[in-house]
Amino acid sequence: MGSQEERTMASINEIVNAIKSYPGVTRKHAIHKIVDLLPTKDFPQVVAANGEDAAAIDVGDQYILFAADGIMESLVKTDPYYAGYFAVLVNVNDIAAMGGRALAMVDVMSIVHGNVCREIIRGMQDGITKFGVPIVGGHVHPDCHYNAIDISIVGKVPKDALLRSSTAVPGDDIVFVIDTDGFYPEHLQYAFVTTVQKSDEIVRGQMEAVAPVAEEHLAHSCKDMSNPGSIGTLGMMLECSEAGGLVDVTRIPIPDDVDPIRWHLTYQGCGFCFACPPECSSRIIEIFSDVGCEGAVVGKVDDSKKLKITDGVDTEVLFDFDKEIITGCRPKEE
Numbered sequence: 095m096g097s098q099e100e101r102t103m104a105s106i107n108e109i110v111n112a113i114k115s116y117p118g119v120t121r122k123h124a125i126h127k128i129v130d131l132l133p134t135k136d137f138p139q140v141v142a143a144n145g146e147d148a149a150a151i152d153v154g155d156q157y158i159l160f161a162a163d164g165i166m167e168s169l170v171k172t173d174p175y176y177a178g179y180f181a182v183l184v185n186v187n188d189i190a191a192m193g194g195r196a197l198a199m200v201d202v203m204s205i206v207h208g209n210v211c212r213e214i215i216r217g218m219q220d221g222i223t224k225f226g227v228p229i230v231g232g233h234v235h236p237d238c239h240y241n242a243i244d245i246s247i248v249g250k251v252p253k254d255a256l257l258r259s260s261t262a263v264p265g266d267d268i269v270f271v272i273d274t275d276g277f278y279p280e281h282l283q284y285a286f287v288t289t290v291q292k293s294d295e296i297v298r299g300q301m302e303a304v305a306p307v308a309e310e311h312l313a314h315s316c317k318d319m320s321n322p323g324s325i326g327t328l329g330m331m332l333e334c335s336e337a338g339g340l341v342d343v344t345r346i347p348i349p350d351d352v353d354p355i356r357w358h359l360t361y362q363g364c365g366f367c368f369a370c371p372p373e374c375s376s377r378i379i380e381i382f383s384d385v386g387c388e389g390a391v392v393g394k395v396d397d398s399k400k401l402k403i404t405d406g407v408d409t410e411v412l413f414d415f416d417k418e419i420i421t422g423c424r425p426k427e428e
Contacts, residue, residue: 118321126422145423178217185247193308194251201232262369288363319365338398347388
C-alpha cells in the first residue's frame with residue numbers, strides 16, 4: 095500500500111473532469127431543492143440537520159442522532175446481497191462520522207421478486223452481525239412493481255463530542271483515513287469492500303475509532319467517504335463549512351493495484367475525512383492506524399470557497415462554491 099506518488103499519475107485535468115461528471119457527485123445536486131422546503135430553524139431541539147451525515151436532536155443529557163439511506167436501484171438490480179449489506183454499512187458509517195455510536199435501525203422494503211428479497215435480507219443479516227446493530231422494526235410493501243431497500247438508524251453522542259460536517263476551519267489540516275485492505279466485487283466498479291472479509295472485532299473497532307477523535311476534541315469536522323468518493327466527500331464538507339481547500343492527490347492513501355481515478359470515485363468501506371488543527375493530525379492518524387487504516391495529511395482548509403487539487407506540478411479548481419454546488423446545503427442557523 096502507499097500513495098499515488100509511487101504510480102503512474104492521471105493528469106489533474108483528467109481527475110477534475112472525472113469527479114465533476116461522476117454520478118456519485120452530480121446526483122447530490124437535487125438535495126437542496128428538497129431541504130429548502132423543509133426548514134429546521136424554528137425547532138431549537140434540532141442541533142444539526144441538513145448537510146450533516148446525521149441529524150442531532152437535543153434530548154437533555156445527550157444528543158440523539160438520526161440518519162437514513164436508500165440504496166440505488168442499480169445496485170439492487172446488480173447485486174441484491176450487497177444492496178442489503180451496504181444499506182446497513184452506510185447508516186452505521188453516518189452515525190460514526192458524527193462521533194456517535196449506533197443503537198438500532200428500522201427498514202422499509204419493497205418487493206416484487208422473492209429471490210431478490212432473500213438476497214437483500216441475507217446481506218442485511220450479515221451487516222447486522224458484522225456491525226452489531228439490530229434492525230428492530232420497519233415496513234414491507236409486498237406487492238410493488240420494483241425491489242427497494244431503505245434503512246433509517248438512530249444513535250447517540252455525548253453533547254461535548256458531536257462532530258459536524260459544517261465546521262471545518264481555515265488553517266485546518268485535511269486528514270484522510272482509509273482502510274486500503276479490500277477488494278472490488280465483480281460488477282461493482284466503484285464499491286471497495288473492506289469489512290466483509292474481516293472479523294467483527296476489527297470492523298467494529300474501525301467504526302468506533304471516530305468516537306475517541308471526538309471525545310479528545312481532535313477534529314473540527316468529520317465526514318464519512320460515501321458515493322461522491324473521497325475528494326467529492328471533502329467537497330461536501332468544505333461547501334457546507336463555507337470554506338475552501340487545497341488537496342495534494344499524491345498524498346492520498348491508495349492500494350498498489352488500483353487506478354487512481356477509479357480510487358478517487360470509489361465508495362470506501364471504511365474511510366473518513368477530517369478537518370483538524372495541525373497539532374492533532376498525527377494523533378488522528380495514530381488512532382486509525384491502530385485499527386488497520388492508513389492515514390495522511392492530504393491538504394489544508396482555506397477561506398477561498400474553492401476546492402483545488404494538485405499533484406505538486408499542476409493545480410486546478412475542482413469546485414468553486416461561489417459559482418456551483420454539490421448539495422447546496424449550508425450550516426443550520428443558530
